[in-house]
Amino acid sequence: MKSWTWNRIAVACCCFCLLTALTVPPVAAKTINLTYSIFFPASHGQAQAAAEWAAAIEQRSAGRVKITIFPGGTLTKADQCYDGVAKGISDLGMSCFSYTRGRFPVMEAADLPLGYPSGLAATRAIDAFYRQLKPAELADVKVLYVHAHGPGLLHSKKAVESLEDLRGLKIRSTGLCTKVVEALGAVPVAMPQGATYESLQKGVVEGTFGPIEVLKGWRQAEVVRSTTDCRSIGYTTAMFVVMNLNKWNQLPADLQQIFDETSRQWVDIHGRRWDEVDREGLDFARSLGNRIIDLTPAEALRWQQAVQPVINAYAQQMQPKAIDGNANVALLKELIARHAHP
Numbered sequence: 001m002k003s004w005t006w007n008r009i010a011v012a013c014c015c016f017c018l019l020t021a022l023t024v025p026p027v028a029a030k031t032i033n034l035t036y037s038i039f040f041p042a043s044h045g046q047a048q049a050a051a052e053w054a055a056a057i058e059q060r061s062a063g064r065v066k067i068t069i070f071p072g073g074t075l076t077k078a079d080q081c082y083d084g085v086a087k088g089i090s091d092l093g094m095s096c097f098s099y100t101r102g103r104f105p106v107m108e109a110a111d112l113p114l115g116y117p118s119g120l121a122a123t124r125a126i127d128a129f130y131r132q133l134k135p136a137e138l139a140d141v142k143v144l145y146v147h148a149h150g151p152g153l154l155h156s157k158k159a160v161e162s163l164e165d166l167r168g169l170k171i172r173s174t175g176l177c178t179k180v181v182e183a184l185g186a187v188p189v190a191m192p193q194g195a196t197y198e199s200l201q202k203g204v205v206e207g208t209f210g211p212i213e214v215l216k217g218w219r220q221a222e223v224v225r226s227t228t229d230c231r232s233i234g235y236t237t238a239m240f241v242v243m244n245l246n247k248w249n250q251l252p253a254d255l256q257q258i259f260d261e262t263s264r265q266w267v268d269i270h271g272r273r274w275d276e277v278d279r280e281g282l283d284f285a286r287s288l289g290n291r292i293i294d295l296t297p298a299e300a301l302r303w304q305q306a307v308q309p310v311i312n313a314y315a316q317q318m319q320p321k322a323i324d325g326n327a328n329v330a331l332l333k334e335l336i337a338r339h340a341h342p
Contacts, residue, residue: 031063031064031065031066032064032065032066032251032255033066033068034065034066034067034068034091034092034247035067035068035070035075035090035091035092036050036054036067036068036069036070036090036091036092036093036094037070037073037074037075037076037081037084037085037089037090037092037093037094037095038050038069038070038071038072038073038093038094038095039072039073039077039078039081039094039095039096039192039193039194040071040072040094040217041071041072041218042069042071042072043217044071044217044218044277045213045217045273045274045276045277045280046094046147046217046239046270046273046274046277047069047071048273049266049269049270049273050069050094050241051069052266052269053241053262053263053266053269054067054069056262056265056266057258057259057262060258060262061255061258064255065255065258067092070090072194073194075089075090076089076090076093077192078095078096078099078192078193078194079095079099079100079192081093081094081095081099082095082100082103082141082240082242083100085141085242085243085244086140086141086244086245088244088246088247090244091243091244091247092144092241092242092243092244093240093241093242094239094240094241094242095239095240096174096175096237096238096239096240097110097111097175097237097238097239097240098111098174098175098176098177098237098238099174099175099192101174101175101176103137104135104137104138105137105317105318105321105323106133106135106137106323106328107130107135107137107138107146107238108175108176108314109129109314109325109328109329109332110126110129110148110236110238110332111175111176111177111235111236111237111238112176112235112310112311112314112329112332113152113180113233113234113235113307113310113311114234114235114311114329114332114333114336115151115231115232115233115234115304115336116148116150116151116231116234116235116236116336117151117231117234117336117340118150118151118271118274118275118278118340119148119149119150119211119236119270119271119272119273119274119275119278120268120271120272120274120275120339121271121336121339121340122148122149122150122151122236122271122274122336123146123147123148123267123268123270123271123274124267124268124271124335124339125148125332125335125336125338125339126146126147126148126236126238126332126335127145127146127147127267128335128339129146129328129331129332129335130143130146132331133328133331138240138242140245141242141243141244141245142242142243142244142245142248143240143241143242144241144242144243144259144260144263145241145263145264145266145267145270146238146239146240146241146267147238147239147241147267147270147271147274148236148237148238148239148271148274149210149211149213149236149237149239149274149278150211150212150213150234150236150274150275150278151211151231151234151235151236152177152209152210152211152234152235152236152237153209153210153211153212153227153228153229153230153231153234154166154171154207154208154209154227154228154230155207155208155209155210155212155214155215155220155221155224155226155227155228156169156171156206156207156208156224156225156226156227156228157200157206157207157223157224157225158206158225158226159225159226159228159291159293160207160226160228160293161228161293161295161299162299162302163184163185163299163302163303163306166184166185166186167185167186168185168186168187169186169187169206169207170186170187170189170204170205170206170207171186171187171188171189171205171206171207171208171209172189172190172191172196172199172200172205172207172208172209173188173189173190173208173209174190174191174192174237175237176235176310176314177209177235177237178190179310179313180209180233180235180307180310181209183306183307183309183310184303184306184307185306186207189204189205191205193210193214193218194218196208196210196214196218196220197218197219197220197222197223200220200223200224201223207224208220208224209235211236211274211278211281212227212278212281212282212285213274213277213278213280213281214281215227215281215282215284215285215290216277216280216281216283216284216285217277217280217281221281221284221285221288221290222288224290225290225291226290226291226292226293227285227290227291227292227293228293228295229292229293229294229295230295230300230303232295232300232301232303232304233300233303233304233307241263243259311329314329315328315329
């Protein structure tokens with residue numbers, strides 16, 4: 001009799017537990033909220049590509065990740081973005097390596113005037129460069145991917161058709177591009193893109209080096225009159241998309257996989273977007289009556305010869321740091337050639 005009673009109690013308990021399991025909803029997974037600092041203005045094609053990346057992460061994680069974007073340097077300024085991510089001021093960040101010159105000696109090689117033919121080729125080559133070398137200078141963050149603009153050209157208030165026309169002009173530049181400006185006989189003035197429009201407008205500088213997209217993306221076609229197509233020395237500016245290392249390590253493995261897979265896909269999306277905005281910049285400049293100047297083959301060769309010492313100097317400057325600068329340059333040239341005709 002006692003055994004039968006205990007059996008009835010056990011069955012009742014099982015039924016109660018089963019009924020509770022069926023009627024009590026499961027605890028929802030906690031949303032991971034992340035902040036993303038971007039130096040581009042919200043209207044820029046690259047800020048839009050970043051927003052699409054963030055939306056893809058949210059969708060592929062089924063809403064477990066929510067990313068809030070702060071464009072235009074509103075959370076951390078362009079030159080503070082990397083440290084802001086490393087220190088946890090923001091969880092994610094996008095900016096240029098060149099805004100903290102000397103901080104990333106291996107990645108500096110990517111900004112040399114190596115003749116990048118397009119944004120897609122530059123982005124593919126430099127992302128591959130990073131992934132092959134994985135330099136220790138980036139070990140304090142999680143690098144999600146790297147992208148880079150199309151060939152940097154000269155945009156000026158007066159027409160420049162030769163080295164003689166450029167001599168002595170004050171030209172806005174950043175990073176290694178300042179050395180390129182010096183080698184060409186002009187005067188470099190370091191400043192981020194955000195300050196360039198007003199500086200050109202007020203005559204603080206007389207020209208700027210940058211991809212042709214700046215003519216529309218940063219509306220610089222309104223304050224210059226000509227663009228010199230000097231793609232034979234086309235440099236680029238490598239840009240990082242990084243994540244705070246602690247935040248990365250706290251992510252479950254399946255979310256890390258989503259971030260990695262989405263980031264690999266976005267390398268080409270950014271590269272193609274760079275080429276799209278270059279075309280838009282060219283169209284915008286022409287709509288304002290700006291002149292596009294092609295260097296003659298002989299003049300293009302003169303410009304190449306003028307900047308070769310900049311490339312040589314990089315390799316020499318890396319020697320005391322135990323970095324093989326010549327190998328870095330050779331690898332980049334190989335990768336540029338590989339991706340020149342995607």
